Amino acid sequence: MTDNVLVIIGNGMASNRLLEELGTDHPYSQIHVLSDEPIAHYNRIMLSPLLADETTLEAITPHDATWYEEHRIAIHLDHAVSTIDKSAKKITCMNGNEFLYNALVFATGSRSAIPPLEGTGNRSVIGFRSMTDVDAMTERLADLEHATVIGAGLLGVEAAVGLRSRGVRVTLLHRNPVLMNRQLDETASQLLEHELIARGIDVITGATPQRLILTPAGDLAALELSKNGELITTPTQLVVFATGIIPNIELAASAGILTGRGICVNSKMETSEPNVYSLGECCEFDGTTYGLVAPIWDQAKVLARRLKTEDTDKSTLIDYIERTHLTKLKVSGLDVHSIGEFDATDDCEILDLKDLVDGIYKKLVIRNNRIIGVLCVGDVADSHWYFELMSENRDISAIRGQLILGQAYCAAA
Numbered sequence: 001m002t003d004n005v006l007v008i009i010g011n012g013m014a015s016n017r018l019l020e021e022l023g024t025d026h027p028y029s030q031i032h033v034l035s036d037e038p039i040a041h042y043n044r045i046m047l048s049p050l051l052a053d054e055t056t057l058e059a060i061t062p063h064d065a066t067w068y069e070e071h072r073i074a075i076h077l078d079h080a081v082s083t084i085d086k087s088a089k090k091i092t093c094m095n096g097n098e099f100l101y102n103a104l105v106f107a108t109g110s111r112s113a114i115p116p117l118e119g120t121g122n123r124s125v126i127g128f129r130s131m132t133d134v135d136a137m138t139e140r141l142a143d144l145e146h147a148t149v150i151g152a153g154l155l156g157v158e159a160a161v162g163l164r165s166r167g168v169r170v171t172l173l174h175r176n177p178v179l180m181n182r183q184l185d186e187t188a189s190q191l192l193e194h195e196l197i198a199r200g201i202d203v204i205t206g207a208t209p210q211r212l213i214l215t216p217a218g219d220l221a222a223l224e225l226s227k228n229g230e231l232i233t234t235p236t237q238l239v240v241f242a243t244g245i246i247p248n249i250e251l252a253a254s255a256g257i258l259t260g261r262g263i264c265v266n267s268k269m270e271t272s273e274p275n276v277y278s279l280g281e282c283c284e285f286d287g288t289t290y291g292l293v294a295p296i297w298d299q300a301k302v303l304a305r306r307l308k309t310e311d312t313d314k315s316t317l318i319d320y321i322e323r324t325h326l327t328k329l330k331v332s333g334l335d336v337h338s339i340g341e342f343d344a345t346d347d348c349e350i351l352d353l354k355d356l357v358d359g360i361y362k363k364l365v366i367r368n369n370r371i372i373g374v375l376c377v378g379d380v381a382d383s384h385w386y387f388e389l390m391s392e393n394r395d396i397s398a399i400r401g402q403l404i405l406g407q408a409y410c411a412a413a
Contacts (some may be wrong), residue, residue, distance in 0.1 A: 004028050006307065007091060007099050009081055009251065010107035011035030013044055014280025014296050016062070018105065021304030024071050028307075031073045032099050034091070036080035039131060045293065048155075051134050051162035084255040086273055103275045103307060106252050106263050110245035110281040110291075119212025124220035125239045128159045133240075137163065140238055144168050147238040148223050150209055152179040156242030157192070157331050160201050163240075171202040171234060173209065173225060183327060183338040187352075188377045191359050195334055207232075212239060247282045247289055262289045267319035269303040279303055285320060294325035326387045328380075334359065337383035340390060341365055341373035348372070351404045362404055369397045382406040 006028045008015050015033060022031075035041075039057070046060040068075055082094045084104075091099045112127020114120050126136050137147075145168070149160040152174035160172040179189040179196075193203050207227040215221045222235045247262040258264045258272035262284030269277045279299040281290055290296055302320040309317055329336040341348075342365060349366040358378065364386065365373035371390040376383045385407040389396060396403055399410040 003030075003102075005099075005101050006031045006103045006105065007101040008033045008105045008107055009091070010105075010109055010280070010282070011037060011041050011075065011077075012107060012109045012280065013293065014109065014282075014300060015105075015107035016041050017297055017300040018107065018279065018304055019071065019073060021300050022071070022308060026072075026304075026308050028072065028102075031071070032101075033073060033075045034079040034081055034093065034099070035075065035077050037131070038078050040075065040077070042131065044130070047128070047131070047134055048158035048162045050131075051137060051159065052165040054165075057131070081251055084251065086255060086276075104277070105303070106257075106271070106276070106278040106282055107280050108248040108251060108263075108282040110247045112241055113244040113246045114241045115209070115243065117209060117211050119214055119220070120239075120241075122212060122214060122218070122220050124237060125212065125241065128155050128240050128242050129245070137238070137240070141166055141168065144237055146171070146236045147240060148173060148234070148236040149240045149242060150174075151242035151244070152176075152203075152205070153182065153242060153244075154180060154329060154331065156240075157196070159240050159242055160196070161199065161331075164199055164201050169200075169202075171204060171236070172196065173207055173223075174203075174205045175208050177206045179203070179205065180329075180331070180336075183329065183336065183342075184377075185343050185363065185375060187354065187356075187361055187363075188336070188375055191356065191361055191377055192331060192334060192336075195331075195359070245281060245291055247284070249282060252278070252282075260284050260287070265320075267302075267321065268306055268317075269299055269320060277303055277307075286322070288322065292325070292327060294327070295323070298323065324390070326383060334377060335380045337374070337376040337380045339374040339383070339387050340371075342375040344373055351400075353404045364404060366396070366400075369395050369400070371396060 011033050040061055043060040049055045079093045081091055083092045089101050112129050126133050147163050147168050148171045149156050150173045152172050160170045164170045178186055179192050196203050207225045210224045210226050213222040222233050224233050249259045249263050252263045253259045263278040263282050265278050265283050265285050269279050271278050280296050299320055302318055305317055324340050327338045344365050351364040353362040360378035363375040364371055370393055374386045402409040402413045
């Protein structure tokens with residue numbers, strides 16, 4: 001096999017998925033994966049169970065050295081990249097090592113978006129994106145009495161639950177009045193809030209952090225927040241920001257590759273530079289950036305086929321397109337499936353079923369006798385069927401009366 005080298009910058013979930021999609025029959029004599037972390041690839045989705053001491057790093061590390069060897073992959077840990085020479089197709093790492101490539105993939109991921117508030121530079125202020133963050137929280141457990149998690153999206157809720165399970169008193173602070181407002185409506189949020197409070201987590205919604213208060217010695221002492229125009233000071237020793245992500249685009253931008261909020265790609269996952277690609281949380285397609293795994297898995301499939309296919313055989317190639325995905329979450333013991341325009345109101349009908357005592361809530365959003373949105377909390381048995389009806393744009397007029405009760409009732413009717 002002639003030298004044909006693929007270099008992937010980044011060793012996160014997008015990179016790992018691409019390697020799995022490439023398999024062993026890829027055309028590269030060697031694949032180099034450059035990681036700025038000192039540890040092997042791990043499943044970042046499992047950081048919350050890891051924080052809660054429900055699993056181990058070994059258990060969430062999917063591949064061993066033999067797997068990488070069989071796939072002609074060399075993993076280079078502690079290899080943060082400093083410069084990219086596009087004309088020479090050469091990458092230089094901060095430790096001085098250099099790599100030549102025929103094709104290059106940016107899978108540099110993202111970092112926590114920490115707002116520039118007074119005091120956020122303190123060592124007791126962290127994000128929740130990596131093993132480094134989990135280690136920082138774990139190291140503080142022995143003397144940590146209270147932690148504040150800012151941002152009640154999925155990661156924020158999971159961080160709060162993980163810390164509480166380790167015996168820490170936790171306050172979860174969210175600017176929006178609806179928890180996980182990208183996946184839940186007000187009713188579903190109330191169910192989640194009830195579960196969190198039952199676990200001993202204090203929940204404050206409709207509030208905005210103002211500044212962090214430090215002791216004269218420089219230790220974190222309290223958080224000042226604003227709620228309904230009133231300033232409130234709450235003592236805390238650790239603040240975890242889960243208020244969004246920032247795509248890591250600086251390396252690509254410094255190499256002269258087109259960037260916006262992310263590294264700009266087309267439907268082939270190509271950047272503005274020939275033979276240079278991007279996928280995952282660092283990329284931007286048609287103005288959209290990514291934080292959930294489902295679209296990233298689609299991107300990995302598209303890019304793997306392109307990297308594996310000879311120029312003379314394009315019949316198996318596919319383009320990346322935005323699809324509606326069924327988002328599956330298990331939050332604080334609650335199963336949550338969220339699909340499409342679950343909170344739409346214009347020209348829509350709402351079918352719902354509520355059993356708030358048992359924590360069950362089902363909601364269908366209908367427009368022109370078609371399902372356009374689904375939200376299932378507690379009972380998710382029929383969500384895949386609803387997703388199928390929605391994906392196929394099926395007319396539900398004939399089963400509308402039984403639809404909210406599920407597939408079995410509609411089949412009987």
